[in-house]
Amino acid sequence: MKLLLKYPLPLDEMPYTAEVILETGAKINIDLATRGELIVDVPGDDVEHVAELFREKGVEVRRLMKLIAWDEKRCIHCGACISVCPTKVFTFDPSWNINLEEEKCIRCEICVKACPLSALACIE
Amino acid sequence: MTEKSIEDINERIEDGSVRVVTADRMSEIVSELGAEEAAKEVDVVTTGTFGPMCSSGVFLNFGHADPPIKMQRVLLNDVEAYAGIAAVDAYLGAAQLSEDKELNYGGGYVIEDLVAGKPIEMKATGYVTDCYPRKDLETTITLEDLNQAIMVNPRNAYQRYAAAANSTDRTLYTYMGTLLPNYRNVNYSGAGALSPLYNDPDFETIGVGTRIFLCGARGYVVGRGTQHDPANRFGTLMVTGDLKAMDPGFLRGATFYGYGVTLFVGIGIPIPILNERMAKKTAIRDADIVTEVIDYGVSRRERPVLKKVTYEELKSGMIELEGKEVPTSPLSSFFMANKVAAELKREIEHDKFFLSPQVERLPTDTVAKPMKQPELPLVKDVMIRDVKTIGDSASIAEAAKLIMESQSTHIPVLSSDGKLAGMITAWDISTAVAKRHEELAEIMTKKVITASLDEPLELVIRKMERSNISALPVIDDARRVIGMVSSDEISKLIGKRKKWQWKLRI
Numbered sequence: 001m002k003l004l005l006k007y008p009l010p011l012d013e014m015p016y017t018a019e020v021i022l023e024t025g026a027k028i029n030i031d032l033a034t035r036g037e038l039i040v041d042v043p044g045d046d047v048e049h050v051a052e053l054f055r056e057k058g059v060e061v062r063r064l065m066k067l068i069a070w071d072e073k074r075c076i077h078c079g080a081c082i083s084v085c086p087t088k089v090f091t092f093d094p095s096w097n098i099n100l101e102e103e104k105c106i107r108c109e110i111c112v113k114a115c116p117l118s119a120l121a122c123i124e
Numbered sequence: 125m126t127e128k129s130i131e132d133i134n135e136r137i138e139d140g141s142v143r144v145v146t147a148d149r150m151s152e153i154v155s156e157l158g159a160e161e162a163a164k165e166v167d168v169v170t171t172g173t174f175g176p177m178c179s180s181g182v183f184l185n186f187g188h189a190d191p192p193i194k195m196q197r198v199l200l201n202d203v204e205a206y207a208g209i210a211a212v213d214a215y216l217g218a219a220q221l222s223e224d225k226e227l228n229y230g231g232g233y234v235i236e237d238l239v240a241g242k243p244i245e246m247k248a249t250g251y252v253t254d255c256y257p258r259k260d261l262e263t264t265i266t267l268e269d270l271n272q273a274i275m276v277n278p279r280n281a282y283q284r285y286a287a288a289a290n291s292t293d294r295t296l297y298t299y300m301g302t303l304l305p306n307y308r309n310v311n312y313s314g315a316g317a318l319s320p321l322y323n324d325p326d327f328e329t330i331g332v333g334t335r336i337f338l339c340g341a342r343g344y345v346v347g348r349g350t351q352h353d354p355a356n357r358f359g360t361l362m363v364t365g366d367l368k369a370m371d372p373g374f375l376r377g378a379t380f381y382g383y384g385v386t387l388f389v390g391i392g393i394p395i396p397i398l399n400e401r402m403a404k405k406t407a408i409r410d411a412d413i414v415t416e417v418i419d420y421g422v423s424r425r426e427r428p429v430l431k432k433v434t435y436e437e438l439k440s441g442m443i444e445l446e447g448k449e450v451p452t453s454p455l456s457s458f459f460m461a462n463k464v465a466a467e468l469k470r471e472i473e474h475d476k477f478f479l480s481p482q483v484e485r486l487p488t489d490t491v492a493k494p495m496k497q498p499e500l501p502l503v504k505d506v507m508i509r510d511v512k513t514i515g516d517s518a519s520i521a522e523a524a525k526l527i528m529e530s531q532s533t534h535i536p537v538l539s540s541d542g543k544l545a546g547m548i549t550a551w552d553i554s555t556a557v558a559k560r561h562e563e564l565a566e567i568m569t570k571k572v573i574t575a576s577l578d579e580p581l582e583l584v585i586r587k588m589e590r591s592n593i594s595a596l597p598v599i600d601d602a603r604r605v606i607g608m609v610s611s612d613e614i615s616k617l618i619g620k621r622k623k624w625q626w627k628l629r630i
Binding site: 076077078079080081082083084088091092095096097110113114116117118 | 174176297301302304309310311376378379380381382386388441450451452453454455456457458459460462
């Protein structure tokens, strides 16, 4: 499960993520980090606990259910999104239809630009 | 020996007994039955492609206004159509950009919107004559309101296409899509074994007048396309069809980020299996079609060929390039190409889509020539050859002295083997003094942007603009500094010539 973490501003440079990892022992993967914002991948069993701890520390936590908006009607299944994606979110099925594995998405947005049909967007 | 005529096949279409297969099935059938038997069993092979084809557009006739106008300039949803023909005729090209939305809208989108029945804002201006007294007009039109809307695409259905990769260290946005730095991906186009022209590479059946499937309508081959280069298996077709009969599902306006607008066009061509020879040709497989991977990192017409690959390799999703496994992406849609071939098959079987004999054969030996142009100024025409350099073990004080004495603001720094190690500028020296650095190596720019002797100056200017620098070293293959080129020399040469006519915001 992916969580979007928003650190309180102004940033106080506290190592909240490290604290949460140490306190829970959860194997947290950092997918994307910008100043004050983090997307982390947390194993399903630990999500509740991890989210609660972050919240206690004043970090805003949002569960990312949907990462990419895919306009299937607009999509022509060309595949321009496939080779640019660093985490292989997009694949072809045997009949050359695009398949999405959203849970792999790290919101780098490269595919959004690469799609000639503007059929992909990142959801805020 | 089987010999059929187009008339024989059309009789079978008429009585419903025609046997049609899509091109992807044909190799299997021929390897199972043999070409002789396959030619008896199969009457028509349908091909299909659905790809971005910039060289597309529509002729439009709007009918006369009252009072009448001779349009000199016409905008459709803010996209200009060429009006240098009769009073109310215009040609709208797929790649024409919107005046205000630039890369986000253009001719391809207007064509799609027309076919979808959407209203289009039209603005026209003209000059006043006795027969055309009106100066301008504004109105809203739909496809229905037009007398004619005739698609005429000067270059479609490229037989094959080169694949693209990028050797540079920055992402390139091209008509071959997004190319990641350092060969991290490969993009390719073309329909492979479904490609219309690869199933009839010698133009035995496809020719002037061939009836085709064009974006859901029945269209025709006008003749050879522009840049038709059959000698190198880069044949092309000029095609036409009635926009009013087209299906919005089989054409689509699109934008290649940072490059421009285009139109995805769906084309299907039936290949009559007149004999064993045509059965063999249509049995072509992806593994038989070879194309080249080209380095788009080189901004020249002749880009280096990195390797040869087959469509089978490209379609596998990964190819080996420069010692690495690299993911591939098609830019044309195989899903839609299959759909085109399947729809054409259905129309031949059930909808009386008759085949037409070619009126004339297309040339099979022409090649595409490069543009005739005046010689471009090259780096070697303007570079300074007498360059002061400094070793990387020199002190900052020595560098400062050299800058002062040589009156040049940019000094290449050489390593002990004489190769370029970095650049030092007057600005770097000031920084060093302010921050109390001692070593030259600490403050020099190590990632140096360089030029080569035979590089066109236009490209060097682009590098300077992009990196916001005013001078760069010219190096040879061994990274030895052989000159410097600076914006001063360039402006002397170019004078008042306008540098860039089109500045696109990326």
